[in-house]
Amino acid sequence: MLITKQTCIFLAGHKGMVGSAVHRALRAGGYENIVAISSSELDLRNQSQVQSFFNEYSPEVVIDAAARVGGILANRDYPYQFLMDNMMIQNNLIDASLKSGVEKFIFLGSSCIYPKHAPQPLKEEYLLSGSLEETNEWYALAKIAGVKACEAIRKQYGKEYVSLMPTNLYGPHDNFDLQTSHVLPAMIRKFHEAKVKGEFGEIKVSEPVELWGSGNPLREFLHVDDLASAVVFALENTLPESLYNVGTGKDLSIKDLALMVQRLTAHQGPIHFDPTKPDGTPRKLLDVSRLSNAGWKAEIELEEGIRRTYEWYVENIGRVKEVKL
Template sequence: MNNYHNKKIYVAGHTGMVGSAVMRALQKSGYKNLIAVSSGQLDLRRQSDVEDFFEKQKPDVVIVAAAKVGGILANNTYRAEFIYDNLMIEANLIHASYLHKVKKLIFLGSSCIYPKLAPQPLKEEYLLSGYLEYTNEPYAIAKIAGIKLCENYFRQYECNFISAMPTNLYGPNDNFDLQTSHVLPALIRKFHEAKTNNNPSVTIWGTGKPLREFLFVDDLAEAILFMMEKVEASDLYNLGITHLNIGSGKDISISDLAALISDIIGYNGKIEYDTTKPDGTPRKLMDVSRINSLGWKYKTELEEGIKKTYDWFLNNYIQKV
């Protein structure tokens, strides 16, 4: 087990849902030497700015939680931004980490890196085994490039750079904007507003049949700390894999998810489906046996996590709108 408690840890993207959860987990575990800088102060897409930052700060550990993210609509609408911004962010951070001899780097990807019709559950080995889902292909290609950067900086330079592939995440600091959000926070907002406005029905995109896996973001943060302390690059690449899947290993249909969220929020109207809208990938379930066998397992069940997220939404998001 590595002890990084006295090392400088830089969390890129610390204000986002994932980055803020990682910061909470680090602080809870007694890490004090943390570096965080906002996107307004440092544009991670600019190579010279990133390298200047590394020269001044000299981090020992880098956690790459910075990314341009969104749901189906955002991914499909802002295709050029999703590939450009994510490629630049990850390339600059990974290369600067190599130049400045960072001891450990953890890159965060997404389950959309896997082929649309890959066998279920998704094993790490299925990367690059088929065609990607069209709607989020630019984002997925950028994330695959990040995984391959980490792998090949290890192969060429022996950098201790590893990648984590989380399933669909939700929790405090999520994005509840209906134009750019993922399905779970979008449903929380839709049902909350329908209840508040006494709307007779809520309309959901697609058929409700796709199956999705969800992980509470604080559980992911614990997995990141686990990987930082206990998983080395050589452990993964010697197994012939480039990353570790992180998830619950359980999935739920969108229609059942909608019913669960409706029940938690206390909405009593009808749930309708707009089948002219896309479903996306039919199923995305992670095989999490590898990280489970190493000693990490999720803790937060879906109903408990949704309740915590709805509480955060009521206490933070609603008051700001």
């Protein structure tokens, strides 16, 4: 499909962390015909509303950045919502795209689609080769269904429907609610608040920070602006496969991550890990060679990315995103 700066692109989920980053990247790339609509105007879980929207706007490309997301605690406490809401959102978008003649669809998921004990680093072909991690299986199951729907359309109809599976994301407009957020934004908030509380004491020592798990699991992190650049890359290029990992290809332990966040936030108190709380998957590192061989690589180093995110968080305290379930 020939993509021009006037191609009509429907960006679903444009107000979220991922969607807003993609929107910025598209604007920076000179794309002039971006359709973005809020959830108050269009409920993506409602099939008839979605189809009516497609009938009215006739998008040529669809980028699906819409999803219900959250960390271990949120996934544990709300399994039905994580499964059903995500399936309804993506199924409605994919089906309406097919029925409306959309030639290019970019589906965004998560590396949690891969089995808990799959070999590391995780290759795209490991999908459905084993059991999922229990703490996020409901979200993962929904995303797997989306990946397979795009693959099926690609095989049956020959359309450019591609799935991008990013590793753990972070960046501006992240969710910083301690009950529903992922590990990195939660750390940023915890260390910052512990530091600020300590500044009001006579001794000026940061309060301790309590973190879930042992600190031993290894995780990979990708700045959301890098994911956005991968989306633009997928938009502007014809990719031969239906599924691509998006990451840095580098990981570190949760303990080392905590020490990095502590240093960047200038927190000076102790860190306490609670090994009675779940760790999640022991290691989750993506093999990013498929997308790398296609011509795309991440550019933002983790320390610089966390520094930027922390600066954004401090500047926006009081209006940062907090997702209540």
